[in-house]
Amino acid sequence: MLVRHVRSRKAAVRMAAFLPPESAFTVDFFFMKNSAFLCDVVVVECADEYSIAKRMRKLKYFFRIIMVAAAALCCSCGNGESGARDSAAVLENGSSEESEYGGTGRQEIGANRYVDTAMGTVIQQTVYASEETAADFYVKSMALLKELEEERLSWRLETSEVWRINGTAGNEEGCGISEETAGVLRDCVELYERSDGAFDVTLGALTRLWNIDKWAAGGLDDGEADGFRLPSSADVEHALKLCGSDKIRLAAAGLGEGEPRVFLPEGMGLDLGAVGKGLAQSGLQGLLEAEEGVAGAVISLGGSILTFGDKPDGSPWKVGIVNPFDTSSNVGTLSLKGQWCVSTSGDYERYVEKDGVRYHHILDPHTGYPAVSDVRGVTILAKNGTLSDGLSTACFLLGPERGMELAEEYEVEVLFVMSDGQIVMSEGMETYFTEF
Ligand code: AMP
Ligand code: MG
Secondary structure, eight states, X not given: OOOEEEOXXXXXXXXXXXXXXXXXXXXXXXXXXXXXXXXXXXXXXXOTTSOHHHHHHHHHHHHHHHHHHHHHHHHXXXXXXXXXXXXXXXXXXXXXXXXXXXXXXXXXXXXXXXXXXETTEEEEEEEESOHHHHHHHHHHHHXXXXXXXXXIIOSSOTTSHHHHHHHTTTOTTOEEXXXXXXXXXXXXXXXXXXXXXXXXXXXXXXXXXXXXXXXXXXXXXXXXXXXXXXXXXXXXXXXXXXXXXXGOEEEOOBTTBSOOEEEOOTTOBOOOTTTHHHHHHHHHHHHHHHSTTOOEEEEEETTEEEEEEOOTTOOOEEEEEEETTEEEEEEEEEEEOSSEEEEEEETXXXXXXXXXXXXXXXXXXXXXXXXXXXEEEEEEEESOHHHHHHHHHHHHHHXXXXXXXXXXXXXXXXXXXXXXXXXXXXXXXXXTEEEO
């Protein structure tokens, strides 16, 4: 049993933004095992005037933060055997990396910060509102994300719609689904058609064969990475036959009664991983709109960013776009005002390296293998989260020429970081993007 040790003070310092200002701390290292993140050595010092009770409360808070920090650290460890990395991050002043969700941000008046985990990723929120309103929103938002994962999206949990749909593949009577899920599937099938089959949410058989969700858990440690099994071409061929959004059949609800139904052929499995965070962004957006008293908010879901409203000082939200060649830095920032969804797909986000070959998590539905592309990362800027998330995956596969056309059709902005380091973007994106 081997555990992987990760060292990064920078990431730990970033997380310090979430600590009470009086806390001083050092973090020696974290380790990760089977996606449970454990903190190995932590030393905390609080200012003297703090009572023991307050200190204990802060320690509890601190340890919670550290658990999440460990997740973030593991996610940011892109140089090892395998890894997962957030693709965009909220910058507090947009000029330096060390400001990323930290440093100066703490002094913002009315900024309520929360960090937690949901949907297998780190959720960071800054909500400009009264403490009470922000806390209320935070609780509701975490419940929404939990529900989205457990009741709708997870293909592993028996409680979810996707699990039920996959379980009824091949049944003549299909599976009754919610209007929301029917709407998502319709949008996904449309994107499949408009992306010439590049974007395909029926790749369940393939993503399971490649074991992609294991990579998503923050990377495999050395021992497990050694256990990574390259699927045989026969297995890939076989799984490929069980994929194809053109084989899904959707039936609308009957007039005034019943529910929509979906019919999958036997052996087919849905994997909504490419739109999961986008759906979460859309859900949170609705929640923010309904919550009275939130002036502005910025929420990062493992690198997918949702901005809402305004900062009290009127300055724009700064969203950094990760440099795929050095994931501890950014290629530039987006300056955004009001409500936006930013999604990025890249070959550095989840991958396994084996015998010098990098296998990443975006599969080409035409071959069944990780897409071979001149693109390292694609960022989409859109008003709608699901669209933004789906299109970032689709455009990664399509490349800049065709991807740009698709983005234009959907009226969103797109930015490509190419494998030669070049940045290619839509005209509209130039308004928001500043290159470092
Ligand atoms: P994203 O990080 O949003 O680009 O989504 C990638 C995730 O979507 C992967 O981890 C898979 O679960 C799934 N996926 C992989 N390839 C595709 C594809 N070609 N179309 C749709 N979903 C995909
Ligand atoms: Mg996506």
